[in-house]
Amino acid sequence: MKLACWNINSIRARKERLLAWLDQARPDVLCLQETKVVDAEFPAAELAERGYQSVVHGQKTYNGVAIVSRQPLNDPRRGFDDGGDDSQCRLLVAETFGVRVASVYVPNGGELGSDKHQYKLAWLARLRAWLERTARPDQPLILCGDFNVAPRESDVAYPEQWRETVLFHPSVREALQPALAWGLRDLFAEKVPAGGVYSWWDYRQLAFPRGDGLRIDLVLGTAPVAARCEKAWVDREARKGKQPSDHAPVLVELRD
DNA sequence: ATGGTTGCTTAGCAA
Numbered sequence: 001m002k003l004a005c006w007n008i009n010s011i012r013a014r015k016e017r018l019l020a021w022l023d024q025a026r027p028d029v030l031c032l033q034e035t036k037v038v039d040a041e042f043p044a045a046e047l048a049e050r051g052y053q054s055v056v057h058g059q060k061t062y063n064g065v066a067i068v069s070r071q072p073l074n075d076p077r078r079g080f081d082d083g084g085d086d087s088q089c090r091l092l093v094a095e096t097f098g099v100r101v102a103s104v105y106v107p108n109g110g111e112l113g114s115d116k117h118q119y120k121l122a123w124l125a126r127l128r129a130w131l132e133r134t135a136r137p138d139q140p141l142i143l144c145g146d147f148n149v150a151p152r153e154s155d156v157a158y159p160e161q162w163r164e165t166v167l168f169h170p171s172v173r174e175a176l177q178p179a180l181a182w183g184l185r186d187l188f189a190e191k192v193p194a195g196g197v198y199s200w201w202d203y204r205q206l207a208f209p210r211g212d213g214l215r216i217d218l219v220l221g222t223a224p225v226a227a228r229c230e231k232a233w234v235d236r237e238a239r240k241g242k243q244p245s246d247h248a249p250v251l252v253e254l255r256d
Numbered sequence: 257a258t259g260g261t262t263g264c265t266t267a268g269c270a271a
Binding site for chain 2: 009010012013034036060061062108110116148202203204205206207243246
């Protein structure tokens with residue numbers, strides 16, 4: 001089973017690119033983030049023409065997550081459903097290919113010390129609580145998407161310059177740890193030598209051609225999934241050319 | 257310290 005995750009940064013702006021990429025990459029499952037459309041505007045019919053079913057959790061203008069799969073997507077669930085703020089569409093989970101798959105869009109966090117930074121830290125704490133409440137570390141679960149956190153020094157091209165930002169500050173790296181400690185492994189980190197492989201490059205200041213990237217898009221899995229993971233990679237080609245997303249897809253291949 | 261770019265929506269926010 002080949003699974004991809006991709007922050008598409010507006011599925012309306014990127015629809016033709018996405019369809020062309022699907023025809024070429026042919027993942028079995030694709031988790032999308034930042035679709036930025038209400039559910040009725042998600043291009044489910046065009047995906048269905050290519051053999052993909054969809055479940056969506058979208059909103060206007062901001063956020064929005066989706067999962068598309070070549071097999072049925074069972075028992076979809078939206079948001080934390082923990083009594084807290086669920087107005088931002090950032091979490092969607094469904095079962096497909098015998099695996100519980102979650103598409104995750106962690107809050108960016110804005111400026112260090114801002115309310116958005118605090119919201120991000122709290123959101124990651126809620127993620128750990130949601131795992132405890134709704135999942136088990138001995139069952140097959142994949143949690144993938146845009147975490148807006150680079151976990152390791154080697155996941156950042158210029159760590160000194162990024163440490164004082166909300167993508168690599170110690171506070172957010174620490175806030176990610178409880179979810180990992182619950183029983184999630186970084187599938188990409190286990191398969192690819194550390195350093196020099198990134199998934200996001202800022203649109204500004206020629207970050208992509210300068211190689212100024214961060215690995216903030218993660219594919220995490222419980223032990224039963226990690227045991228089946230054969231390889232992982234980033235499709236850098238998808239970041240090139242005309243009007244790309246600022247993120248590249250991250251992929252993993254699981255043994256059947 | 258600011259601004260650099262893109263998308264959505266229409267001047268300004270979010271990323």
